[in-house]
Amino acid sequence: MKIGVPKETAEGERRVALVPDAVRSLLGKDDGIAIAVESGAGDAAGYPDVQYEEAGASVGSRSDALAGDVVLSVAVPSTAGIAELKSGQVLITHLSPWTAAETNNALAAAGVTAFAMEAIPRTTRAQAMDALSSQATAAGYAAALIASRESGRFWGMLTTAAGTIRPAKVLVLGAGVAGLQAIATAKRLGAIVTGFDIRRAAWEQIASLGGRPLELDFIPDAEDEGGYARPLTEEENEQVRQALAENAARQDVIITTAAIPGRAAPILITADAVANMAPGSVIVDLAAETGGNCELTEAGKTVDSGGVRIVGPTNLPSAMAGHASQLYAKNLENLLGLMIGEDGSLELDFEDDIIDAACIAHDGEVRGERTAK
Numbered sequence: 001m002k003i004g005v006p007k008e009t010a011e012g013e014r015r016v017a018l019v020p021d022a023v024r025s026l027l028g029k030d031d032g033i034a035i036a037v038e039s040g041a042g043d044a045a046g047y048p049d050v051q052y053e054e055a056g057a058s059v060g061s062r063s064d065a066l067a068g069d070v071v072l073s074v075a076v077p078s079t080a081g082i083a084e085l086k087s088g089q090v091l092i093t094h095l096s097p098w099t100a101a102e103t104n105n106a107l108a109a110a111g112v113t114a115f116a117m118e119a120i121p122r123t124t125r126a127q128a129m130d131a132l133s134s135q136a137t138a139a140g141y142a143a144a145l146i147a148s149r150e151s152g153r154f155w156g157m158l159t160t161a162a163g164t165i166r167p168a169k170v171l172v173l174g175a176g177v178a179g180l181q182a183i184a185t186a187k188r189l190g191a192i193v194t195g196f197d198i199r200r201a202a203w204e205q206i207a208s209l210g211g212r213p214l215e216l217d218f219i220p221d222a223e224d225e226g227g228y229a230r231p232l233t234e235e236e237n238e239q240v241r242q243a244l245a246e247n248a249a250r251q252d253v254i255i256t257t258a259a260i261p262g263r264a265a266p267i268l269i270t271a272d273a274v275a276n277m278a279p280g281s282v283i284v285d286l287a288a289e290t291g292g293n294c295e296l297t298e299a300g301k302t303v304d305s306g307g308v309r310i311v312g313p314t315n316l317p318s319a320m321a322g323h324a325s326q327l328y329a330k331n332l333e334n335l336l337g338l339m340i341g342e343d344g345s346l347e348l349d350f351e352d353d354i355i356d357a358a359c360i361a362h363d364g365e366v367r368g369e370r371t372a373k
């Protein structure tokens with residue numbers, strides 16, 4: 001099996017699909033495996049060519065990396081990126097498969113067998129391949145650091161000769177993987193942290209990290225059979241927004257991460273709620289790319305509303321490129337482990353539930369019930 005790692009081309013993308021340690025580990029699995037990395041692919045994440053060579057990869061041109069039986073990438077490919085692939089090749093990357101119909105259709109039309117990292121099932125067996133979780137961990141951590149820098153204040157309590165500083169009050173909305181990491185990071189910085197989620201199971205997790213769960217128990221538990229949140233009704237949403245508006249006014253910082261897979265982000269903080277926050281407060285909205293959890297969020301921008309700064313970062317995992325790449329590479333390595341057959345050849349077993357669920361294009365067809373067509 002020849003594996004290729006081209007340099008990412010999406011604007012602002014600093015991550016790389018394989019880090020040198022993962023190269024070493026994959027090559028150690030079978031002599032029949034070879035890895036070609038495009039020169040400079042790991043530079044922005046802190047992994048220079050020489051480290052890939054030391055790990056046993058061949059470092060060469062883009063076309064060398066694109067000649068692999070399997071091409072590994074991070075970002076959703078552009079039309080031009082899909083045109084670089086050949087029929088029969090396997091591509092493993094993020095694909096936004098539930099919403100990007102054009103990408104799915106173009107990959108199928110190109111005869112590419114495409115695996116979407118977002119479509120890896122959230123099962124115990126697939127946990128080590130779960131890039132949504134590994135990258136959300138990076139995003140949650142980065143969000144807390146950005147919020148702390150933007151707030152221009154100490155987060156922990158300080159007693160100094162020049163007076164006492166009270167700890168920052170931080171509210172985290174949505175306590176999935178990213179939210180829980182934001183809570184843990186804010187706690188480590190010394191803040192008083194409150195967390196909220198519409199899934200009751202998350203309340204215990206918030207508390208286990210030292211956060212105070214905001215128990216809005218007038219909303220019934222909104223966890224569906226798959227473990228995700230169901231969308232709230234408009235009436236429920238309005239009740240939540242009102243309760244959060246009262247709470248928001250008491251916070252120095254709000255970090256929002258609420259999401260429903262494949263849908264626009266729910267609005268949790270209205271413009272009126274922002275107007276009641278103290279000047280100098282900060283909102284960091286991790287849902288900026290899917291519409292935002294705050295009504296005033298603009299993706300990729302920082303908006304100032306009456307002295308409240310609303311930051312709408314995009315691609316936060318890329319801000320943590322070194323470690324986000326390390327975790328992502330491990331996810332890929334584990335997934336590839338299911339595809340390595342005899343003598344290191346590529347073998348796709350569609351009877352395997354992970355292969356079946358993650359493959360969204362094969363033999364010229366778009367696959368999977370939830371995949372956008």
Ligand SMILES: NC(=O)c1ccc[n+]([C@@H]2O[C@H](COP(=O)([O-])OP(=O)(O)OC[C@H]3O[C@@H](n4cnc5c(N)ncnc54)[C@H](O)[C@@H]3O)[C@@H](O)[C@H]2O)c1
Pocket residue numbers: 121122123124126127130132133136173174175176177178179196197198199202227228229232240257258259260261266268
């Ligand atoms: N392998 C596994 O078993 C595995 C791995 C990762 C996550 N999970 C589970 O999957 C679920 C979702 O995780 P995720 O981080 O990918 O979620 P996500 O990124 O899709 O959503 C983030 C959070 O937003 C919450 N949310 C949605 N609407 C909201 C609203 N109106 N108000 C407040 N919060 C709202 C969700 O409940 C979720 O916790 C969790 O139950 C998690 O424990 C399981």
